[in-house]
Amino acid sequence: MSVALQAKGLTKEFKGFVAVNKVDLTVEKGTIHALIGPNGAGKTTCFNLLTKFLQPTAGSITYDGRDITKMLPADIARLGMVRSFQISAVFPDLSVLQNVRVALQRRRGDSFDFWRSERELSRFDDEAQAHLDAVGLSEFTHHRAAELSYGRKRALEIATTLALDPEMLLLDEPMAGMGQEDVARTSQLIRRIAKNRTILMVEHNLKVVADLSDKITVLARGEILAEGDYATVSKSPEVVDAYIGAGHD
Structure with missing residues (x-):
């Protein structure tokens, strides 16, 4: 499949703290790709880097083969890559x-x-x-x-x-704050609009992630811990330990 969005060596430092560390991420066209991880994993920072609301300390980002690393959010929106926010706007x-x-x-x-x-x-x-x-x-x-x-x-x-x-939608926790009925309705909507678009989403609801995602990238401590479909990443001991907790049985 062809590539919609790609990051190579994506890094973000805040006064010596490395929030995102050398992340390589590829989102293929026509897929729903989820970015997940425990609190403090760096997924929100990574999402803001990809959507250009933050500038990376190092690394590069390309959209549809075009280097957008130094572009502004409004400029990439005109190219066809548009984001939503966690708080409804x-x-x-x-x-x-x-x-x-x-x-x-x-x-x-x-x-x-x-x-x-x-x-x-x-x-x-x-x-x-x-x-x-x-x-x-x-x-x-x-x-x-x-x-x-x-x-x-x-x-x-x-x-x-x-x-x-847009050709690509980036959704920031689309299910945040929703009841079960709204979650089901929004999941159906995302599946419907994804038929002719690419979607990257940050989402905490693992049931939604399992149901919708073609591919999942798991972040922990600013680095990629695992990647693959839900069946693959959910069986990873490292993911269970980092995402659910060391005491999980």
Whole structure:
């Protein structure tokens, strides 16, 4: 398979503390790749390096064969690699439809769209509605975003991300804070949108990781401890010891 995202020798130091140490990571196109590890493993730092919210101390990052090591997050988003955040980021006082429409306007790169009339902006509505249909929010089109449950806010965030037409999605703990029903709904959504995209996600819910992931990279103390499918990494004594705890039986 061809490579979507690749890191070589990725390293990040903070005043002498090495949070990520010489990580080599390859995410293949068309797969769901999970990045997991215990607290303090360096996965959030690694994720922020890959999405360019942090600059590496050493190493390189390529996306679709292009060196993005020194690029800014907004620039790589324009290349088709877009991230979500652990905390849902929506405009609470706008309607669900308007939230997605903002993303469609941003994709056009016209900062003056906000000054245009509601009637003129309505030309984005059909496409915005299609994205809401895709994430199961059709019945909430005209609700204020603030009125949605937490899980549906995350679905709305994914809809706005899809409106940017990304080839690769990077999801930061998409199930964080969700109840069982929302977890199941969001898992189905991720599986559906992954059919024609590449996904890299940081996720604590091992059941979700086992269910969704084609490949898993386990970090511990800033280094790769194991890599493979869930059956492979879950049987690794090193992973059990590092991720679940030395007292696990």
